[in-house]
Amino acid sequence: MKILFLNGPNLNLLGTREPEVYGRTTLADIEAQVRQRAKEIKAEVDFRQSNQEGELVTWIQEAKGNFDAIVINAAAYTHTSVALRDAISAVGVPTVEIHLSNIHAREEFRHKSLIAPVCRGQICGFGAKSYLLGLEAAVDVNLQK
Numbered sequence: 001m002k003i004l005f006l007n008g009p010n011l012n013l014l015g016t017r018e019p020e021v022y023g024r025t026t027l028a029d030i031e032a033q034v035r036q037r038a039k040e041i042k043a044e045v046d047f048r049q050s051n052q053e054g055e056l057v058t059w060i061q062e063a064k065g066n067f068d069a070i071v072i073n074a075a076a077y078t079h080t081s082v083a084l085r086d087a088i089s090a091v092g093v094p095t096v097e098i099h100l101s102n103i104h105a106r107e108e109f110r111h112k113s114l115i116a117p118v119c120r121g122q123i124c125g126f127g128a129k130s131y132l133l134g135l136e137a138a139v140d141v142n143l144q145k
Contacts, residue, residue: 002044002066003038003044003139004046005031005047005071006049006072007072008049008075008078009052009075009076011073015029035047037135041136043139054083060088060091064091067093069094069095071134072095072097078097078115081114084115085115095115096123096137096138097113097119098134101127104125
């Protein structure tokens, strides 16, 4: 099973960016945790991060036929990107939306996810563990096919 992990803008700053909201764990630390768990459950993961919306769209499009699932933390693009929404919908690859913080308990503009309606589900508010839960959900989605 191959799972594509996509990370949106500013997630490369994890560990130093607003640690009171996002914690002190870096994206590299999270990736290492996910790779370790993936190895245990015999899944293959590809981890990517971009601050550019178009690059994320391209990766989503390229996932069709190459990955069994996508786990995406679209960060700020969650609330603004029709392009990401349309790409997820178009490719038909089961997608799990994740967030470190509970977006529903934050500023009102973060409460609405444009990608949630085209994702299998949303995991938020569990810090770095959201990524591990996303991995488990992506595996479960594929077992239910």
